[in-house]
Amino acid sequence: MYRSGTRRATVLTVIALAAAGLAACGSGSKEQAQSGPVSLTWWGWNAFNNVQAIKDFEAANPQIKVTYKQYAYNDYVTALRPGLSSDKGPDVFQVQPGDLTTNFGPLAVPVEDRAAKDLGKDWAGKFNPEGLSQLQLDKKQVALPAYMSAAGLIYYNKKILDQYGLGVPTDFEQWKKVCATLKTHNLKCLAHGAKDAWVNTDVYLSLINSIAPGRVYDAIQGKASWTDQEFVQAMSAWKDLFTSGIIPAGATAATEYPDAQTTFLSDQAAFIALGTWNTPATMTKTGQTDAQKTVTKKIDGLFLSAPFPAPVTGGEPTKPFGGPDNGFAVSAKSSKQDAAFKFLEFLTAGDGQKIQAAGGNIPAITSVKVATTDVINPTQVADIERQQHSLTDLIGARQIPYSDLTTALGDALSAVAAGTTSPEDALKKVESASKSVSR
Structure with a gap:
């Protein structure tokens, strides 16, 4: 969606933070032993229908509680840098293609291994290809798309x-x-x-x-x-x-x-x-x-x-030009990565995609069609369907990296x-x- 045009953190600064964070967490999954419900923190600036997403996820996963923290975009970028380099930041955080992925992708856990385990070896084929490619960094999938969008x-x-x-x-x-x-x-x-x-x-x-x-x-x-x-x-x-x-x-x-x-x-x-x-x-x-x-x-x-x-x-x-409107990633500093990945997959490959579709957004999972039952006028149905089809033939990306x-x-x-x-x-x-x- 829209965003403010503000100067971003330099890549070198963030990569330095990433190196410190990843060195601290090592190569294995960081997961604390939990004696009770797991509490996740989720940060974003415009996560669509986050109240419904949390409600539906918690109903299906009663041992996991999610708290969403909303920021204005500029404040989000400022807060995310120190948050992801400490243990007081989010477990799951929002990104978008371009410099936000470039700057903060190094602080996320690549999803390939976990997605293959949970979603199947053909997991990537479920997504709009542009939804994945624009959220990659150094050939690693550092985030998964929430929904697709295009300008033009x-x-x-x-x-x-x-x-x-x-x-x-x-x-x-x-x-x-x-x-x-x-x-x-x-x-x-x-x-x-x-x-x-x-x-x-x-x-x-x-x-x-x-x-x-x-x-x-x-x-x-x-x-x-x-x-x-x-x-x-x-x-x-x-x-x-x-x-x-x-x-x-x-x-x-x-x-x-x-x-x-x-x-x-x-x-x-x-x-x-x-x-x-x-x-x-x-x-x-x-x-x-x-x-x-x-x-x-x-x-x-x-x-x-x-x-x-x-x-x-x-x-x-x-x-049209575009790709994933935004996406979500799991923090490399999270001590609750199993629960965080479960929530990430709900948002991007599970029922979270139905929430996007019901709200008129174009899902990143190609098998989920955007809903047209809530249109104001029947003439808008064909327009919405044309928009979804156009996402399969984009001329290029919307963000500059x-x-x-x-x-x-x-x-x-x-x-x-x-x-x-x-x-x-x-x-x-x-x-x-x-x-x-x-x-």
Whole structure:
């Protein structure tokens, strides 16, 4: 899901902590003899429906008690580093692809041996392959995915478009015409929180993956230059979103959550650029009930999704990009690893996947289909099913695994959106940061 764009701990610092932690625990499983119920601590920043997960797990495993500790994302990253290097941290903790896995994967217990024992030798075949590959570090599976998600989408309010006889745009030329009509009715076009680097990066990846499909992943690995023509073209398209009015004035001071999402859900804007994680709040009764708590106006739109429009007239919109939205790992410092693995497997390969599916999230276990019985409108069923199918043909990942490069791209996008630098100069700084990355 979404996250704040903040500088991460360096890999070297965390690896040093990992070395100390792993040296202390040795090569065997750390498991204290328990005379009574085992108490597990579970840390995260947005573990989906954690109350239900704990309730169902404890009902099936009465000798294990789980306590969930919720953090704001930035606070979580700060707390996790010392927590995982001591015996006062979590037994099970949340991660996501990219630099969070890179930084904290060394402090987790690889799951392969335990998964093969508990889930069978073919355990990996049960999961979406991208769900596993993006949570690996040095060819070791350091975490298992909670559910899958992809960006490269816009969500739109069909009620608004129908009211003014408008269609869903497939390229910028069409989109600008739609936006012009909406403006005459005092409506915003694309609600966007450009204060948040993560959503700016999602949009840029949508643009570059339309212009030059997959090329950005070469640049991330240092095999292509960020100053190449296609990257400049995508950055110019990013600028055009603001100068053309597709993204309204004031967006650079707004956050995606709650500002842009509230604007969208309260019928003030027709579009928002989010990924499949936005489906529960927009297409399910349960999710919309939760979303209503943050929106004053009654949510009564009809929400659907479509590919992010192509910046080039007549161009092909991006394919979805993403992978595991987040996942969970067992701490190498945990003294209760047997119980911790049992809980991990419940969340990622057991009934926890049914909880994800029931809530409108796309399960990481491919045999579990996302539920559509809770949709608000029958037309949303096909949309949700299309989303799940699209997760089998991703163009690439959503997260960048190098924190300095992530920060540099976020800074570049912010500067271009604010009009303080040109696309060319912004990308020169990104390329400079890319050259300094140790891959």
